[in-house]
Amino acid sequence: MSFSNLGLSNEIIRAVNELGYTEPTPIQIQAIPAVLSGCDLLAGAQTGTGKTAGFTLPLLHRLSSDKNLKTTSNGYPPIRALILTPTRELAAQVESSVCDYGKYLNLKTMVMFGGVSINPQKRLLKGRVDILVATPGRLLDHVEQGTVNLSQIEILVLDEADRMLDMGFIRDIRRILSLLPKQRQNLLFFATFSEKIKALAAGLLNRPQTIEVARRNITAETVAQKVYKVDRDKKRQLLAHLIRQDNWYQVLVFTRTKYGADRLVKQLGDDRIQALAIHGNKSQPARTHALAKFKNGSLQVLVATDIAARGLDISELPHVVNFDLPNVPEDYVHRIGRTGRAGASGEAVSLVSVDEYHLLADIEKLIQKRLPFEIVAGFGANLPTKPQEIPNGRKENPKPKGRKRPARSNATGSPKTSAKQSARRTVASSLPTQKC
Known part of the structure; x- marks a missing residue:
């Protein structure tokens, strides 16, 4: 099977071919038609199986096919798709993929995450943004400052939702969900299945299609x-x-x-x-x-x-x-x-x-x-050695007593900074850009 058999536009097929991809992976074969149909999706796949293209390709097709766009008060179309990721690096990677696959489409994307100045992100949000890729913490920073409008989101993607739950983002996710319109398409992707994922899916998805291309929690044979x-x-x-x-x-x-x-x-x-x-x-x-x-x-x-x-x-x-x-x-x-x-x-x-x-x-x-x-000669453990406890991985660098935990952390676990503190950072080499 080729990508042209999955119902994607010629512009998307052209970009995919130029990137050297000729045959879709199993997760893409199942996920792309499901997303194109407009239904909610619960999809599980091991890392490295092509799941990012599994949701970005049909998302781009759906958004580019709609020619009847509303405009907001700034004269631009509203943000129509929101992709949430657990970390800065994943956000940047997903946004790069969206731009690569959508290079021949008239769609604009941006990425926002913590650790960089918030001001360039504010400026980009004053222009046209069709697809927003974000980490939960920085997105809520913009919500609190009134610089982002999520009221007309048509498609929501939770990428690596299992990791977001493991990192304690459930409250942030619930708050973000409360800001979105009720009528929307929800796509939930995970690598490892858990009771937390099951509970999140039950409260988020509406009669979803379920896809799982590999047995749960196994490692690749390669x-x-x-x-x-x-x-x-x-x-x-x-x-x-x-x-x-x-x-x-x-x-x-x-x-x-x-x-x-x-x-x-x-x-x-x-x-x-x-x-x-x-x-x-x-x-x-x-x-x-x-x-x-x-x-x-x-x-x-x-x-x-x-x-x-x-x-x-x-x-x-x-x-x-x-x-x-x-x-x-x-x-x-x-x-x-x-x-x-x-x-x-x-x-x-x-x-x-x-x-x-x-x-x-x-x-x-x-x-x-x-x-x-x-056991490599000279490096093995002595037989009488007794195991030592590893308390939550903090044995080497314990937290000082009396120190208060931050109220909320950004995607990498570092304390949330104020807008003034963020604005003072100089990070010219890594500022988010609106490339598409």
């Missing part, structure tokens, strides 16, 4: 998975050893905490291995710089936390390393889904200390597979 059992104090040395011995390049490494990510980057630097980190405490220019270097192959190792890594779209990424196992087993599926995409092969390596054996057991139970393991 990813070779391996566990190295290692002494807790020798993880960094083993990682450096594996990188050098096997000449690994373009290695995505996951740590449990931001502090751990920064420490590992410093330690790898001491080992003369070039590495940078991305996490919620990094400025947006720093994150953009690190991602750009990693994508173009000039950075050997990118160290990331789970939240910051959302939206990473790197073709043929060869290596993913779990320096720390995640506390939530579903996050393991998300992590290693960054490699082995679109039929390409990849390798996922986990460095597991005795403290994490229970986490490994939870992962194996979830994916219904025993992972092969080995």
